[in-house]
Amino acid sequence: MRHIAIVGSGPAGYYTAEAAVKKWGEDALIDVYDKLPVPFGLIRTGVAPDHQSIKAVSRRYEKTAIGDTVRFAGNVTVGEDITVEELTSLYDAVVLATGAPRDRQLDIDGAGSRNVIGSAAFVGWYNGHPEFAQLDPDLSGKHAVVVGMGNVALDVARILSKSQHEFAGSDIVAHALEALRESNIETISILGRRGPHQIMMTPKELGELLHLDRASPHVDNADLPPLEDDAFLEPGVRKSVTLLRDFAAIPENIHGEKPIAIEFDFFANPKAIVSEGGKVAGVEVERTKVEAGRAVGTGETYSVPADLVVTCIGYRTSPLKGVPFDERAGCFANDEGRILPGLYCVGWAKRGPSGTIGTNRPDGYSVIDIVDQDIGGGSRKRGREGFDELAQTRGLEIVTFRDWQKIEEAEIAAARKGAPREKFVDIDSMIAARGA
Template sequence: MLHIAIIGSGPAGYYSAEAAQKKWGDDVRIDIFDRLPVPYGLIRTGVAPDHQSIKGVSRRFEKTSLGNNARFVGNVTVGEDITITELAGLYDAIVLATGAPHDRPLDLPGSDLGNIFGSAELVGWYNGHPQFTALAPDLTGRHAVIIGMGNVALDVARILSKTEAEFAGSDIVGHALDRLRESRIETITVLGRRGPHQIAMTPKELGELASLERAEPHVDPADFPPEEADADLDPGVRKSVGLLRSFATRAEAERGTKPVRIEFDMFASPVALHGDGRVREVEVAETRLVDGRPEPTGKLYRLPADLVVSCIGYRTAPIPEVPYDERQGRFANDEGRIRPGLYCVGWARRGPTGTIGTNRPDGFDVVDRIAADIGSGSDKEGRAGFDRMAEERGLDIVTFRDWKRIEEAEEAAAREGSPREKFVDIEAMIRAGR
């Protein structure tokens, strides 16, 4: 019998469990650990609340947990409640699927001012992550600045600009909806160091800005290269650039017809934040591309900013006893192998790149590496050994059956039109599960 511990119950973790089930069938036992009492990681607390179709992949992961050879072990923090060395003594293989839950620091003068947030914080706040429940961003100012040109920046801009009616069908948590209802934001500036051809925004997410009820996207036509240059782009990027061009054209015809403006400020690199205890302005350096890299032109200007959200990337949280690559912000690994018996997948392996589906081949690849290193398993105790240790330490484990009770309680508490009202307190989750 092969015993595998997977640390993290998001997409990378569940795809790895699914791959192990397919490879070894009844000859494997898989424990999927999570520090929260609820599963699905990024699906629950990272995917935008108005993207319910993407969250539907959790139904696939539920089938994995309901199998006889895999189980969810919630409310257990690896590195605190149990160490990697202890897990290695119990399981033949450990797979780290912890994602990249920490914001990459915004290393600029003034970044310690008030009302400046990383995207992991703000997204966690409106998605009901218990760690960020008390965040309370002040949305009563007129100007917001979002730093970054990826899909997360689009998510934040969209959430900040939607009407309450546009959240129908979403699972945005009540405390965030209450705060957004009081928002007075009129301009949302999205800053990017490069130009339209270098954005990391996908067409679907970019296209959603065109149908917002009270917000209109604006792009400066002067930021674009000649249109014939678009022919050299990859098809997805070309489509995104086409949408940006349509925003630039439409902006001239419809300027000022909606109360909220989403301004794309390209070739713009933030260099400092200014304020009086809380942020009031972002100082920006104009850039130009030299051999594909942004370089300052020497021109500086300031943007009003009552709220700043940094969407510049994420880092994996270190775990004691696991080699860590500080520069890349992920576990040090060779194509998923940290050492025989210890592996990583998803963002913990490659950094915060790719979509949810990108994690699936990672899971199948790591299972092949486990098979090459470990073979068919050993005489380690696996699940039975962990259960004994958990009982000795008084760990309050949350099972998948407990999670289903939590889910039922969230669905029962949902406001009209919403699929659920998430618990945002760990103790409340555990009580509902019991």
């Protein structure tokens, strides 16, 4: 019998569990740990609430989670309730699938001003993550700045600009929906250090901006490279740049019909946050040029007004005591998923915040192949039985997958009209709902 612990119940964690089941069948017991009482990681708290089709992948994970071979053990914080060292003493293999839940910091003067918010916190706020539900961003001003040129920046800009009825069918939480209803934002500036040809936004997400009821995307023609240069781009990037050209061609009278402008500001490197009374009032920006794919400052500076700044510049894995960490990459130090004997990593915890949800599937299968090479038929370690004894002595309140199903039932029952659920946004309420 093989005893496997997976820390993290997001896509990387459940794809790894799926791979383990296919590799060993009933010759393994797999425990999936999560610090929250609810599973699925960024599917629940990271994917935009108006992208329900993406969230549907969780149904695949349910097939893995239901049964005796794989057990969800929620409400267990590895590093506090139990150490990594203790887990490796109990299990033949421990796979860290903790993702990258921390924001990469914007390291400029004034970044600590009020209403300068990282995307992990802001996205967690409108998705109901318990750590960020009380964030309460100030949306009373007219100008928002979003720093970054990836899909997360697009998500933030889109959520800030949508009308109430456009959230029909989404699972945005009630406190965010109410705050957005009262929002006074009129301009959303998206700042990117490089140009359109280096954009990381994908065509599907960019295209959504053309269909917003009250917002219109703006691109300055002067920022666009010669049309013939597009021929050298990868097909996906070329489609995105074509959409940017479409945005630049929107007539001014069409822009005037919509009260919110989403302005793409390319070749713009934030240099400082300007604050008044400790609260953000603007962003000082240096104009750049692209040389050999890198943004190089020109010395020309200008100011962008900002009552809210959301930084979408990447994520980092949270370090764990005793686990080697690669500070530069922002993930665990590893060799193809191996960290230390008996300790592995997968997904963003292994490679940093790159790829799509689907990228985690081959990653999970690959790490299980490596684990299989390393542990063979398993050992005499106690695994689940040993953890349960330890949990009892420490008074840990474990939430199982069946408990989660009761929590989900309660969220569905509480949903506003047209919404799939109303999420609980604090851990006590989640735990209480399992007994309802």
